[in-house]
Amino acid sequence: MKMKFKRFTAILLAAFALTGAACNPAPDGENPSGGGAVEFWSTYATEKVLASRVTEKYNYTRLPAELNVDAALAEYEGAQLIMSAEGDVKSYDVTLSDLTFGNKVYEKENVKIYNQKYIEVNTITNGQSSTLDAGDYPDALLPFDAAKKAGENRIAAGCNQGIYFDFWIPDTTAAGTYTGSFTVTYDGKEKSIPVRLTVRNVKVSETTHTKTYFSVDHGWGVSNGELDSSIDIVNEYNLALSEYRLGGGQWPVGMTEYWIGQFGKNPQDIEDWLNLVWDYISQPKNSTLALPYLFVSDSTGENIDRKILEDTIYAFAARCLEENVNLVDKLIGYYTMIDEPDMKGDGSVQHVKDVMDRVYAATEAAAVRIENAEGDAALKSQIAESVRNIETVVPVGRYVSAMADSVDTWCPGTHNYDTESGRAQFDLPGEKWWYTCVGPSYPLANYQIESAGFLPRIFDWQAEKYGITGNLYWAANYYKDEDGNHLEDYYQTAVRSVGRSGEAFLFYPAKPYGLDKPVGSLRLHYARDGIEDKELLLALRAGYERLSADSGYSFTADDILNSMYDSLFDGMKIQTSSERFYRVRKQMLDLAELFASDAKFAVSRREVEGNNVDFEIVLSADCSLKAKGETQNPVGTYGNGENEIKVYRLSASRTEGGELNLTIASGTEEKEFSLPLGGAAVQTDASQWIDGAEVLSGTAEQAGELAEITFNASTGSTQRLVISGEFLSAVGKETDQVSFELKGTAGLKYSICFEYERSVLYHEIAAGTLANDDLTTITVRNIYGFPWNSGKVKKVHIYFGDKGDGARTVSVGSISVTALG
Known part of the structure; x- marks a missing residue:
């Protein structure tokens, strides 16, 4: 039964919708004509321009007042325009026009316009408190017509307002460069905005190859946010996630109570569920469907009902057989009672085994039933094999060897992939998943409001590099505060769970604006764009492998892809810029388009030695x-x-x-x-920096090409070498990477820090342990993405070992600084 909360009146809805951050226009009657000067400019789609921040702070990312979009076929790509108002703007509007390329037309109906809605972030919670400002951040993307209807197409004096344009490129669009203009009218004035759309002759796959589980729930306050207490509202959020190529969580049927784990109590549930999800999961863009289950409590503790799971899997497989299609590969299992078992203490190893024993028994029984069913023998065999291979995803914070025989598909926190040793632990057969929950913090990718938009987008580039096939995010519609209470304002509460802005919600309620589907965030657009980028990267890799096999000449895309990845991230650390990201993305599009052409152009090898690059x-x-x-x-x-x-x-x-x-x-x-080469490297030998070096409690002497550092036994401090010199002034925003040569005993810990001109804090740029006794080169990439608001690098501090270590001798060689290419 569907019940509505009728106590919410139209007056309350209007007040609710118009609630905003600090940048609100003057009330009607004060400066009724508006008419203040407006400065128009643009910036990269991945930049977040605060409503109240002075525009001078955006000099590094500020672009002319025009929209430039570079996109493949069958994908979305965004652009944004910023209006900076000197005085109140009482009303503004946007008019789209068709774009043209010769006699070809890109129709204006392919562009969606959104008003950026701002949310107050009082405290920076993503690990960038030293470099980011608190303030009003853009997040909700309100359909422009809804913004006009609510009277939100206004700008307060001294504030910025972003307009987001989402371009869809139909796969029938002719490749080429389309030009034209859009028009912004404001308080009786008019501004023409040039638009340039480059359409590439390469297509994003209609099929989504990334599996995702972005959990939505009925018990997180969504009924109050949407003024709708029916269980169907959860499925509306699942459908909304589908628009971003993301898979939701469970699809509830029948119940009006808390529903996860309650499936199957009604004999009709399985058939109702199957009818509910079939059209959805039949669409190529929808890659993932989580199996519902019935929660039981017995001698094994919290577990699943084996027979309900078997019958559900069999019903789905039988429908596949009936429809002559195998969609079983899209099914996953995710069972909350074994979520993060590594954090649950004694008994968790046995508990995981008990639950997985039932899962395996259910899948095997369902597979046997399919093999014995009527139908095409080959298809039955294929479906039965897929049933046996349904992945059960188990999120963990770390690898637990005692669970290795029970866990089906490990789903570690993304921080585990930051090091080679961490990645090696999860380099296991089958699908590879990872998840984010309560973080991680910058410079790792996250979905927090204040984080740069390229973080969640590059997240999928990292997934391609590390072979990740699935991504789990624990909550997409958490509509309660930190104490579990319903929100007073769903559009102005940034911190809802565990003290992080934007954590656990990627949507905003539809009903305050009278819309028929939830309002998506910028962060959802970035996630979708990242998935589309990944499709192009996967296609490029697969294309190289296919041509290699067809021609008989062995080569891969590893070198050229890794050169792009190295420009954006190191391990899982993303320290880059929007400008750099779009430069690398253009290279990716160039390579994809050239390979898809008759030229079949491929970069099969790329090797760098010093300043020489071989292709x-x-x-x-x-x-x-x-x-x-x-x-x-x-x-x-x-x-x-x-x-x-x-x-x-x-x-x-x-x-x-x-x-x-x-x-x-x-x-x-x-x-x-043009193939990027990268910038030139300048090497400073030990003989050039040793005279200005300072050894805390020890000595430094030249020993051939190395500086030999002899430390006395340490007591209250860690052994440290401090290097200074004019050569360090070259390190800054135009630096790609810095390399250090270190030599010590295998297992010796080290930490390298920058000391800046205007900061008393040191910035750790690298840390680890030496793998052997040989001279080791430590390379720190993407230096340009570091926080440079504290001035130039004044000194480099290199720490060895721990406090209380005995005397030791280490060697330090050259320091190389490589400029951006």
Whole structure:
């Protein structure tokens, strides 16, 4: 039965909708004509411009008042326009127009307009309190018509207002550059905004290859937020997640009570559930469906009802057999009683085994029933195999060897993938999942409001690199405060769970604005865009592998993909910028488009030694290649027919420029393309810095090409070497990476910190243990993404060991600074 909370009146709805952050326009009657000057500008879609922050603070990301979008076919891509008002703006509107490319037309109906709605973040909670300002952050993306209806298309004096444009590129769009303009009217004035849309001749897969479980729940206050106490409201959120290529949690049927784990009490539940989800999971973009289950408590503790699970799996598999399709691979199991078992103490090992024994028994029984059912033998066999391989996802904070025989699919916190040793622990057969819950903090990707938009987007680039197939996020619609009470304002409560802004909610309620579906956040758009990026990366990798097999010449996409990944993150640490991200994304689109063309252009090898970069290029045998204007000769030809390729080897020096310019010719047509080389490296040898070095309780002497550092036994402090010198002034926003040569005994701990001109705090840039006794190069990448508001690097502090260590000798060699390319 569907019940509505009728006590909420239209007056309350209006007041609720108009509640906002600090930047509110003057009430009607005060300066009724508006008419203040407005400055228009744009910035990258992944930047977050605060409502009340002075525009000068955005000089590094500020762009002209125009929209530039670069997108593949069958994907969404965003752009934003910022209006900075000197005086109150009483009303503004946006008019779209078609864009054109020759006689081709990109229709304006493919663009959605959103008003950025601001939420007050009083405290920076994502680990960037030293570099980010508290204030009014954009998050909810309110459909523009709804904003106008609510009277929110107004700007207070001295405030910024963002307008977000979401471009959908139909797969029938002709590749090319479309231009035109959109128009913003405000208080009787008009501003034309140039628009440039580049459509690439490469397509994002309709099928989503990333599995996701973004949990939505009825018990988290959603009924109050939506003024709807029916269980159906949860499924509306599941459908809303689908628009972002994300899978929701459970799909409840029948009950009006708290429902997770209550499935199957009604004999009709299985059929109702199957009818509810079938059309949804049949769509290629929807990759994941969580199996419902009945929670029981018995001698094993909290467990599942085995027979209900068996019957549910069998019913789904039988529908697949009936419809002549196998969708069982989209099913996953996630059972809350074994969520994070590593944190539950004694008995958890046995408990996981008890639950998984029932899961395995249920899947095997369902598989046997399918094998014995009527129908096509080959399809039955395929479906039965898929049933046996249904993954049960178990979120954990760490690897527990005692659970190895029971856990089906490990789903570790993303921090585990930050180190090689952590990644190695979870390099196991089957699907690889990870999850985020209560963090992590910057510089790791997270879904917090104040975090840069490129963090959740690059998250999926990291997933491609590490072979992650599934992503679990614990809550997408938590509509209660930290104490579990209903919210007074669903659009102005940033901290709801465990003290982090935006944690556990990615939506805002629809009903305050009279909408028929929840209001999505910027963070959801970034997550969707990341998934689409990952589809292109996966296709590029698979394409290289396919051409390698077809031509008989062995190569992979590893080198070129890793060069892009290295420009964005190190382990799981993302220390980059929006400008850098979009530069790397353009390179990815260029490579994807060239490979998809008749040229079949592929970078099969990329090796760097000092300032020299060597490339191996694969090209269709029908094409020729020029580098820096000179025709190149292939070193070999492989394959035949349409799979015949030529292989070229090229070398370039970073000291000659940041790019290698290539020309690909096919008949009379030529295509220009540039391969990034990276910036040049400047090496400072130990002999050049040793005189200015300071050893805390010890000595430094030149020993060949190394500085030999002899430390006395330490007591109240850690052994430390402090290096200074003019060469450190080159380290800053234009630096790609810094490398240090260290030598000590295997297992010796080290920590490297920057000391800045205007800060009393040291910034740890690297830490770890030496793997062996040999000279080791420690490279810290993406230096340009560091916080540079404290001035230049004044000194480098290198710590060894722990407090109380005995005397030791270590060696330190050259320090290399590599500029951005």
